[in-house]
Amino acid sequence: MTELENDQVKSTKVSIVTACFNNVDTIRNTIESVNTQSYPNIEHVFVDGLSTDNTLSLIRAFSVRNKIVKSESDNGIYDALNKGIRLATGDVIGFLHADDFYPTNDVVSKIAGAFDDPTVQAVYGDLEYVSKDNTDKVFRHWKAGLFTRAKLKRGWMPPHPTLYIRRDLYDRIGGFDTKYHIAADYDSILKLFSTPDLVSVYIPEVLVKMRTGGASNRSLSNIIRKSREDLDALRRSNVGGILSLLAKNFRKVGQLL
Numbered sequence: 206m207t208e209l210e211n212d213q214v215k216s217t218k219v220s221i222v223t224a225c226f227n228n229v230d231t232i233r234n235t236i237e238s239v240n241t242q243s244y245p246n247i248e249h250v251f252v253d254g255l256s257t258d259n260t261l262s263l264i265r266a267f268s269v270r271n272k273i274v275k276s277e278s279d280n281g282i283y284d285a286l287n288k289g290i291r292l293a294t295g296d297v298i299g300f301l302h303a304d305d306f307y308p309t310n311d312v313v314s315k316i317a318g319a320f321d322d323p324t325v326q327a328v329y330g331d332l333e334y335v336s337k338d339n340t341d342k343v344f345r346h347w348k349a350g351l352f353t354r355a356k357l358k359r360g361w362m363p364p365h366p367t368l369y370i371r372r373d374l375y376d377r378i379g380g381f382d383t384k385y386h387i388a389a390d391y392d393s394i395l396k397l398f399s400t401p402d403l404v405s406v407y408i409p410e411v412l413v414k415m416r417t418g419g420a421s422n423r424s425l426s427n428i429i430r431k432s433r434e435d436l437d438a439l440r441r442s443n444v445g446g447i448l449s450l451l452a453k454n455f456r457k458v459g460q461l462l
Contacts, residue, residue, distance in 0.1 A: 216246045217317045219369070220295030224285035226254035228303035229263060231337075231416065236267045238306035244314040247271065250292050252285040254278060260303075283381035283389040290372075290380050296320070297328075299369035304337075304416040312412050316369050319406040326371050327397065327405040330412035332364035337416040344417060345460045351407050357398055358445045360453030365390040367412040370397065387427060388434035395442040 221239055225232055239249050251264050253276035261276055273292050279285045290298060297320055307313070319328045334345040349363045350356075378396045381389040397403065432450060439445045 216244075217297055217320050218246045218248060218295040219244065219313055219317055220248045220250055220289075220293035220298045220372075221313075222250045222252065222286060222289030222293060222298065222300045223303055224252045224254070224282055224289060224300075225256065225260055225264075225303035227256045227258045227260060229256075229258040229260050232260055232303045233263050233267055234306050235301060235303050236264065239301065239313075240267070240269050241310045242307065242313045243310050244317055246317070247313060248273065248293065248295050250289045251275065252279070252289045252292070254285060280383060281386065283383050283385070287380040287383070290375055293372065296372060297369050298372050298375065300366060301413065302366060302415070305366055305413050306340075308333075308411055308414050315408055316412070319408065320369075320371070322406075324404045325406050326374055326400075326403055327368065328370075328408065329363035329368045329405065330408035330410055332367050333411050333414045334417050335414050340414060340416070345457075346411075347460050348409075349407060352398060352405050354398075357395070358449055360445075360449050360451070360456055362391060362394050362398075362453065363407075364413070365394065366415055368394070374400070385434045385438065387431040388438055391435055392438035392442070395438055395444050399442055399444060 223235060239247065247270050249268055249270040249272045251272065251274045253261055253274065255276055255278050264274060275288060275292060279288065286300060297317070299316070316328050319325055329349055331349055332347040333343050336342040336344065347364045352363070374397065378393070378400065382392055383389065385392055435453065436447065436450050439449050
């Protein structure tokens with residue numbers, strides 16, 4: 206066994222789940238940003254919703270990491286992410302959507318390094334929203350900051366695309382609740398960060414760049430629906446209510462560039 210292979214066996218295995226459907230225009234960028242990560246022990250899990258373009262062909266042609274590919278119909282993004290969690294075999298699980306990418310080749314290395322401490326259960330960082338056509342153009346910089354329970358009640362949340370957690374936490378809190386069509390990630394975060402004695406690490410730099418155009422902001426009806434789902438999740442988790450929701454939305458104003 207080579208020294209690199211020996212290090213890979215000993216190191217934390219990181220599963221990166223990418224849900225996709227007809228993402229031929231962007232998924233190669235996503236794949237290449239994973240391929241070029243300096244960290245060796247990466248598993249890339251693709252959950253495809255029966256794409257009718259060349260998405261699957263690009264995955265098979267360009268993904269060079271240890272990969273798992275599942276292509277079948279699903280009931281939306283959160284159903285696909287739940288499948289990804291079940292398929293993943295890593296010690297740590299995170300998500301990189303088919304429109305997103307890592308800005309540097311050492312992102313996963315930094316995340317995995319934080320998990321070298323066995324008490325750490327969650328790691329997250331900052332996020333940038335960029336133009337779909339020009340990824341050098343930044344519209345919003347989401348600086349997460351350190352987690353406190355008081356902040357959670359005031360609408361704080363980490364950017365979900367930057368969040369990596371130990372797989373045993375998913376066994377405890379469950380996957381995404383698919384009754385939520387837009388806010389299941391926020392519901393999951395509320396459950397996770399309400400876990401007693403949760404130990405999290407904040408990496409104060411941009412870990413993921415996300416192209417603009419997410420489902421939650423595509424129309425006024427989606428914005429209203431998301432707000433209703435956010436409020437329901439806040440109340441169900443006993444974290445807060447309407448004031449927490451207002452604070453959560455107000456936080457976004459300071460992130461715009």
